[in-house]
Amino acid sequence: MSAPDELVRAVEATLFASEEPMTWQDISTHLGDADVKPALAELQAHYAKRGVRLVERGKKWFFQTAPDLAHLLRREKEQIRRLSRAATEVLAIIAYHEPVTRAEIESIRGVQTSGGTLDVLMEAGWVRMGPRREVPGRPLTYLTTPEFLAHFGLESRRDLPGIEDLRAAGLLDPVDAAMEALDFEGGDETAEDDGDDGEFARTDTDAAGE
Template sequence: MSINPEHMRMVEALLFAAKEPLDIQSIAARVPEDAELPEILEQIQKTYQHKGFNLTQVAGKWLFMTAPDLSWLLQEEKETSRKLSRAALETLAIVAYHQPITRTEIEEIRGVGLSRGVMDVLFEAGWIRPRGRRRTPGKPVTYGTTEEFLIHFGLDDVRDLPGFDEMKASGLLNTEPTGLFDTFEEDAATPLDVEENED
């Protein structure tokens, strides 16, 4: 079945104008019901694959991003105030690769205590959040990465992290970062509530 050019133009316009990545449901709500969205998105990807920006899927949503080989052009503009300390970078990596994970487990992996400020920086960046409580004595809060983390680092899924499969195969990772917490209870506490409750 051939793609309706007008439907493709509509989807392009939506993606260009969007202030944030769009999921397929958001796009579908604004275009005719008979628009073949999977095919349209695939065609737009092909159309822009050798251009200055590409259509990319991150965190299950779609957005236009600068072509990876041209990112150096925007290096100055991309400077952010999120200059993470080594402790924050290590903590973020541990959470990303081992989620859902408790504060105590993070400290065990790093081999040092975790200051409140390190977690605060990651919460403020929007890259980690409480994910639930482990069903063990004390019901410790567990942490995981967020959709903002995936979008910032251009990932569609946590499994797209560099070397994830290799690390899992070597036994360095013992959890699946799927976001499905079968042995956890979701907790509606805010990050600050979690921090205060942990002390």
């Protein structure tokens, strides 16, 4: 980036000073409705091989440490957030099926979902409440957040791994089973369970402590 013009410098300064990721519309408004898209592209190219990168996640722009240098900035003791199996299942279902209601989550999992499980995911900043579904009772829906995309290094939900990838890795069994269940109706779901007796009769009570 040689002799950057004033707009590129202004966009760079705005993003460095911002405490939260910003959409290009936010940046544009902050800079007097300027056309900031070319400046963002120039800055992204400029920082592509530097110690920090300019990235877009969930349509929001922010600077982050280059992946190969992240280990240099980790604290010697870091607190690791471990999700319970229930929370992992619910997060996966929301990511692949959003917007989704709690009843729909329970239908896919085959078990009741405690409010604590959703609270854990919302406290982590990975799930938020969405609009109410226009059906009787008007239940709330749940969506993933830009923070979810940023944490897992995704530009959008289109970058989520496919079912074959998940199956090969042995991950997200409830989502895998739910997708396969679309191929048959009226079957005995418990007959498809792979040995976890009582899976479809249990109640989700392990939201935060597993």
